[in-house]
Amino acid sequence: MSDDRKTTVPVWTLATAAVRTPGLPAGEAMTAERLGELRGVLAVLADEPIVTLEAHPPPERVDRSRGIALDVASPLAQHLSEFVSQSARSSLTVARATASGEGLYRMVVPAKVAAGFGQGCIRSMAAQGGGVHSALVDSTGRIAAHARFLPVGGAAAAGTVGGVGAAAAGGAALAVAAPLVLMAVAVGVSAHADQKRQRAIEHITELLEQLHEGKLDDEHSELDGCRDAIDKATAILLDQGSIGFSLGLDSAVHAINTALGRADRRLARWQSALDGLPEGEAVELATLTKSFPGVDDHGGTFRAHLELASLAVALKRRVVVLQAVEHAQGNPDNPFESFTRALKRDQQRLDELESGIAGVLVRLSGLELARPNGFRPVFTTAEVDRLMNAAHRLHKLGAGVSLDSRARDVTIDIARHKDGSVVVFPAVPA
Known part of the structure; x- marks a missing residue:
């Protein structure tokens, strides 16, 4: 699933309410490390937790039996389709990345939101040969090891807190997508x-x-x-x-x-x-x-x-x-x-x-x-x-037992098919 070529991966910053955030480097490509730093800055400085969503090319092999499949008419599939189509109208990068209709969408939920899921709810599960279970990553732990992440502005010109919209916040467009985040978190958990x-x-x-x-x-x-x-x-x-x-x-x-x-x-x-x-x-x-x-x-x-x-x-x-x-x-x-x-x-x-x-x-x-x-x-x-x-x-008996109750960022992978239906995989620690 890694590629020697550099793949441009769109990444959105999503909010669950209209909030003010620090300025975002819209249009400036960044590495995975810089994206991680950006998440840390947003977690500290944003008024409300900010979720990031990445759009990757579909992986070659995915064990779909490990996830929950949702029909194209499901709320999550509809919210995701609407969000992607609106973004594609205003961004050539998004249009190219999502043109096939298929894709892997990775949502990273910050620790302060993940804390609400319960400390025992999202924990790593040991996999054979070491590491943790994750259906959608390669041996390096990344979907596309050589990807460049390109921040994308808000998905729409206007909207409400309950829908997909954009809020002018700190000089950058921020997508307000509470239902999309809600449904992704619910199915992933x-x-x-x-x-x-x-x-x-x-x-x-x-x-x-x-x-x-x-x-x-x-x-x-x-x-x-x-x-x-x-x-x-x-x-x-x-x-x-x-x-x-x-x-x-x-x-x-x-x-x-x-x-x-x-x-x-x-x-x-x-x-x-x-x-x-x-x-x-x-x-x-x-x-x-x-x-x-x-x-x-x-x-x-x-x-x-x-x-x-x-x-x-x-x-x-x-x-x-x-x-x-x-x-x-x-x-x-x-x-x-x-x-x-x-x-x-x-x-x-x-x-x-x-x-x-x-x-x-x-x-x-x-x-x-x-x-x-x-x-x-x-x-x-x-x-x-x-x-x-x-x-x-x-x-x-004590091997693998964790008494650490600190909340961590949570990753939720969503595989989208050409017909708009989705498979949501188990949420795992980011």
Whole structure:
């Protein structure tokens, strides 16, 4: 996907409200590094968060199954098409870059906006061979390694905060595109949550096949049964309009909330068990497995409980996004701020649950296992192997766990087809 030739990539600065910004170098090409610096300046100096949107040539190979597909009649596809067509009328660079109708649109949302999504909502997911999952980048981490970025002015001569327009701000035209940003963020976050759901389902299925635990299997089935209602609600809301009661979303939300209640109670028991351990002393494996059954095994009940909690959180995050979008669409004068307020309130419980579980895993990974008490001075090879394997698995629990709650810029990739339909890929840290 990289090219030895320098590709000119249009980049827009989008606002979700009419705001004043510092002067932008319109018409002056810049490198990826300078674009990154510009984002930093805008984040500090702009009255409101400024989103950037880049239009890249379509990549040769894209795993579209990882994203959420939206029809040409969907609000996001329509807003994007309108924005691009209006920009093409006033910019030859945009007209050339978008002439084929196909393209890859990369939206970078600043950290202060991403903070409203919840600290646990957008996190990197480890990929095979290192790095993070991203369907649309090459080995260097860029879409077009040799691209030049050309800032483009506002997309229209006039407009409202609720539509696509231009605001005279700091001597530069700034596109006001709240609905476009809202829908891109909503679908990108929803796709990210669904990716986490798929990963949790795979892990749970494998664990339950080993455990043969009926009650946990029932919990899994109840949560997995919520997917159909959530998928239908997502398609209707992001493609058409309002959600009706006939979809069964209410019963799905009840099942998810019940699962979150179980996760909260389990977390409280885990924290209490860790608090009860003697500080600074080694712990016997038998003592640990009473509160964390199976923690020394590849599978185990404790790990199944962790994955069930992860599945419940992922499903709830998708529901929260749907509720936030519905709330924002009910306030057309200020959709994006309404969206982020609703999302931030509802994400707090999920963030606290995920942070609590991460804290438990980190504490467990730092424990030292003691030799079993007994009258025998010598232990069998099997006992020694079990103790060493248990210590290794225990220490691995903390691998990849992040307790860093700082918000980061978020990237959302949107692949646009010739017919105007789009595929939105999971939001990832920029």
